[in-house]
Amino acid sequence: xxxxxxxxxxxxxxxxxxxxxxxxxxxxxxxxxxxxxxxxxxxxxxxxxxxxxxxxxxxxxxxxxxxxxxxxxxxxxxxxxxxxxxxxxxxxxxxxxxxxxxxxxxxxxxxxxxxxxxxxxxxxxxxxxxxxxxxxxxxxxxxxxxxxxxxxxxxxxxxxxxxxxxxxxxxxxxxxxxxxxxxxxxxxxxxxxxxxxxxxxxxxxxxxxxxxxxxxxxxxxxxxxxxxxxxxxxxxxxxxxxxxxxxxxxxxxxxxxxxxxxxxxxxxxxxxxxxxxxxxxxxxxxxxxxxxxxxxxxxxxxxxxxxxxxxxxxxxxxxxxxxxxxxxxxxxxxxxxxxxxxxxxxxxxxxxxxxxxxxx
Numbered sequence: 001x002x003x004x005x006x007x008x009x010x011x012x013x014x015x016x017x018x019x020x021x022x023x024x025x026x027x028x029x030x031x032x033x034x035x036x037x038x039x040x041x042x043x044x045x046x047x048x049x050x051x052x053x054x055x056x057x058x059x060x061x062x063x064x065x066x067x068x069x070x071x072x073x074x075x076x077x078x079x080x081x082x083x084x085x086x087x088x089x090x091x092x093x094x095x096x097x098x099x100x101x102x103x104x105x106x107x108x109x110x111x112x113x114x115x116x117x118x119x120x121x122x123x124x125x126x127x128x129x130x131x132x133x134x135x136x137x138x139x140x141x142x143x144x145x146x147x148x149x150x151x152x153x154x155x156x157x158x159x160x161x162x163x164x165x166x167x168x169x170x171x172x173x174x175x176x177x178x179x180x181x182x183x184x185x186x187x188x189x190x191x192x193x194x195x196x197x198x199x200x201x202x203x204x205x206x207x208x209x210x211x212x213x214x215x216x217x218x219x220x221x222x223x224x225x226x227x228x229x230x231x232x233x234x235x236x237x238x239x240x241x242x243x244x245x246x247x248x249x250x251x252x253x254x255x256x257x258x259x260x261x262x263x264x265x266x267x268x269x270x271x272x273x274x275x276x277x278x279x280x281x282x283x284x285x286x287x288x289x290x291x292x293x294x295x296x297x298x299x300x301x302x303x304x305x306x307x308x309x310x311x312x313x314x315x316x317x318x319x320x321x322x323x324x325x326x327x328x329x330x331x332x333x334x335x336x337x338x339x340x341x342x343x344x345x346x347x348x349x350x351x352x353x354x355x356x357x358x359x360x
Contacts, residue, residue, distance in 0.1 A: 003068045003230075004207065004237045011064030011238040015245025018056045023249065023256045026050035031106050049254060052102045054262020057242045058095045061269075062088060064238030083145045083228035086133055087235045087272045093126035094178050094268030098260030123178060123264075127171035130272065134170075135163055145227050146170070151278040153353040154224060173280060174271040180290035181267030182260055183297055183316045188252035190318065190332050194289055194339040195266045196243035201286050201343045202236035202273045205350055209277060212354070222357025224278070232276055239269055252329055282350065288342035289335055293317045 027050050065088065069080055100122070101114040114122070134146035148166040150159035161169065185191035210229035212222065226232075243266070249255045258266075267290070274283035284291055293316045300315035312320040321331045 001207075003071050004203065004233050006071045007064045007068035007234040008203075008237040008241040009064075010067045011060045011241025012245040013241075014063050015056055015060035015242045016248050017245075018060065019053060019246055019249045019256060022053060022056050023050050026052060026256070031102075049257055051106070051257040051259040052099065052261045053246060053250065053256040054095060054098060054102075054258040054260070054265055057239075057246050057258060057262045058091060058265050060242035060245060061091060061235070061238045064241055065234050068234045068238070081228040081231045082138055083276050084231040084235060086130060086145055087232070087269060087276065089133075090126065090130045090174070090272040091235075091239075091265050091269045093129075094123065094174075095261050095265030097122035097126065098182075098262065098264035101264075102259040102261050120175065123175040123268075124171060126268070127174040128167055130174065131167040131170035134275065135166070143225075143227055146275050147278065149278075150280070152281040153279055153350045155278050170271075170275060173275070174268050176294070177271040177283070177287065177290065178264040178267035180287070180294040181270070182263040184290050184293045184318070185258060185263040186316060187318050187322075187328055187332050187335075188254035189247055189250050190335055191263055191266070192243050192247040192250050192258060193332070193336050194287075195270070196240050196247065197336075197339050197343045198270055198283075198286050199236050199240035199243060199273075201347055202270075202277065203233055203240060204347060205279060206230075206232040206236055206273070206277055208350075208354070222354045226277060229277070232273060235269070236273055239266070252332065279350070282346055285349065286343050286346040287339075288346075289339045296320070 031050055031052055065084060097114075097119060101119060104114060131146070135144050135148070137144045146166075147155055148161045148163055149155040149157065150161070181191055181195065184194065206226075206229050209224040209226050210233060212224055213229060214223040214225045246258065246262070250258065270283060270287060274280045296312055296317035297315045300310060300312050303309065303311050313323040314320055318331050318335060322328060326334075
């Protein structure tokens with residue numbers, strides 16, 4: 001448990017101390033955010049706010065994980081695992097795609113960076129590489145990091161896919177959640193605060209799986225067959241700390257934005273955590289706000305193309321409420337509350353499943 005606290009603390013400290021340094025450096029280099037012209041007028045005042053703060057979040061997460069492992073090596077003799085490295089690969093890889101997108105926005109002074117094709121290709125390469133490597137059976141007991149079975153709070157045995165179909169679904173899942181967090185990152189502190197809560201839920205889930213691992217001599221009914229659950233906990237704790245540290249500077253009025261660098265990295269990591277903990281469909285509940293925001297865009301576009309009329313005043317969903325007269329801070333806090341309720345409900349489902357297996 002101490003190593004988990006170390007991971008969260010390092011992620012928090014690195015993020016909260018390095019973000020102001022990044023603000024100064026990015027402002028000096030002119031790395032300011034471009035604002036979409038058709039957005040709420042109140043957002044035009046944010047033009048020029050330093051962006052690409054996600055680089056600090058990614059760094060803080062990696063350092064939190066590595067420092068926690070130094071503690072583990074000294075105390076428990078545990079080393080870095082394939083699961084941890086794969087999750088870091090997904091975090092850094094998706095962050096790199098986002099960084100290129102942010103850089104092009106800054107270089108060409110426009111609100112759009114990489115075109116849709118280039119972004120999807122980047123996500124495709126990272127997502128498929130993660131999926132293929134996750135299926136390699138390299139564990140001490142011949143297990144892989146992921147399984148081809150569809151999962152909710154644990155694997156649903158009858159629903160097993162061929163390896164190629166799993167890779168395709170994993171890519172869509174990773175790309176879907178990375179873009180969902182990206183769409184949600186439209187108000188100060190909204191994506192960072194919601195992401196912190198989702199990562200906190202995975203700290204609880206993965207640590208519970210660690211304590212009820214089927215490979216343990218103390219395993220009981222309802223145990224979990226997962227690879228390296230403690231390492232997953234360290235990654236989730238580091239990401240949670242990094243989000244909270246960044247939120248200190250990103251809350252309204254934001255002094256820096258995470259940019260696509262942060263949003264794509266965080267969304268990809270969420271999907272990766274769900275895949276390795278066998279809780280893919282549960283993430284839809286835990287990250288319900290991200291799903292709702294994405295659906296608002298899909299519904300808006302589809303309905304407009306079919307009828308030339310709009311369902312929402314503006315998509316994504318948070319802009320609809322802004323144009324309806326809600327203050328920005330009101331939207332942010334209420335969306336945080338929605339995420340908190342979604343996380344509580346998701347954790348309740350997870351625990352209820354364990355109780356049913358344990359016969360309690």
